[in-house]
Amino acid sequence: MNIKKTAFISIIAFLIVIAVYFIWRYVRYRTTIIVQEEERPETSTIGTITPVIIDSTNMPIIPTTIPLPTNTLGPIYSNIPSHCMENYATVAGTANFSESEFASRDGSTTPNQLKGNLQLLMQQLEVIRAAAGNKPVTVSSGYRSVAHNAAEGGAAKSKHVCCQAADIKIAGMSANKVYDLIAQLIESGQIINGGLGKYNTFTHYDISTSRRWDYS
Ligand SMILES: [Zn+2]
Numbered sequence: 001m002n003i004k005k006t007a008f009i010s011i012i013a014f015l016i017v018i019a020v021y022f023i024w025r026y027v028r029y030r031t032t033i034i035v036q037e038e039e040r041p042e043t044s045t046i047g048t049i050t051p052v053i054i055d056s057t058n059m060p061i062i063p064t065t066i067p068l069p070t071n072t073l074g075p076i077y078s079n080i081p082s083h084c085m086e087n088y089a090t091v092a093g094t095a096n097f098s099e100s101e102f103a104s105r106d107g108s109t110t111p112n113q114l115k116g117n118l119q120l121l122m123q124q125l126e127v128i129r130a131a132a133g134n135k136p137v138t139v140s141s142g143y144r145s146v147a148h149n150a151a152e153g154g155a156a157k158s159k160h161v162c163c164q165a166a167d168i169k170i171a172g173m174s175a176n177k178v179y180d181l182i183a184q185l186i187e188s189g190q191i192i193n194g195g196l197g198k199y200n201t202f203t204h205y206d207i208s209t210s211r212r213w214d215y216s
Contacts, residue, residue: 080113081146084162087116096129097122102142102166106151110143114163118143121164121207124191128205131185132170132178140202141167159195165206167199175216178203186210 080086092099092115102118103110110118121142129137144152144160159165170178179198182205185191195211197204 079146080111081157081161083157084114084164085117086113087120088113089115089119091115092118092122094119094122094126096137097125097139101139102163104143104145104148105141106145106148108145108148110163114143117207118163120192121166124194124205124207125166125168127185127191128168128182129170131181131190132173135173136171138169138171139166140169141165159206159208162208164208165195165204167202167204169202175199175201175203 090112092102092110099110099115099118102121125137125139129135141152141160142165143163144154144158146161149158149161150156154160168178169175170181173181175198179196182191182196182203186193186196192207193210194208195204195206195213197212198214198216200216
């Protein structure tokens with residue numbers, strides 16, 4: 001009986017020790033988690049992404065608009081016709097064409113906002129001139145101010161008011177021949193496929209959208 005009682009008490013004591021041990025382990029475990037959570041830094045140094053500092057001084061300058069330096073703007077031309085695409089340049093000119101040949105016949109200044117168009121037009125005319133055997137090209141009408149265009153009875157949406165059109169004659173060539181030559185150059189992709197108009201004494205060519213007409 002004593003042996004059984006002693007054994008029983010021993011087992012109970014052993015279980016109590018085991019229980020106390022696990023309770024102690026549990027309490028210590030919980031406490032450790034709380035301490036770890038409280039002491040955890042706001043951001044871990046492991047796995048963080050270092051923010052990239054962008055040095056704006058080394059960034060390429062991407063202009064969102066065509067810069068218009070005030071010192072080279074020239075005369076401000078405030079009423080560019082709304083149907084005209086603006087293409088700014090301070091000067092236009094190629095080997096065989098100069099701005100003065102395209103100036104509005106009423107003496108109006110060619111706006112810088114349109115001179116980029118004129119430059120592109122001149123480049124096409126150089127191709128036409130070369131294809132014609134370098135014969136002299138006469139520009140009978142280039143840029144027209146809105147007022148001059150109206151006085152001449154030009155179409156309200158004329159490409160002449162946008163510096164995109166020229167009425168030309170080529171020495172020793174009929175207007176028909178000039179028309180055909182320009183049509184061929186357009187066909188072969190050597191010049192811009194713009195407007196091409198046939199008249200008795202001259203040929204109209206412009207660098208706007210593709211159109212053809214015959215007023216001869
Ligand atoms: Zn014309």
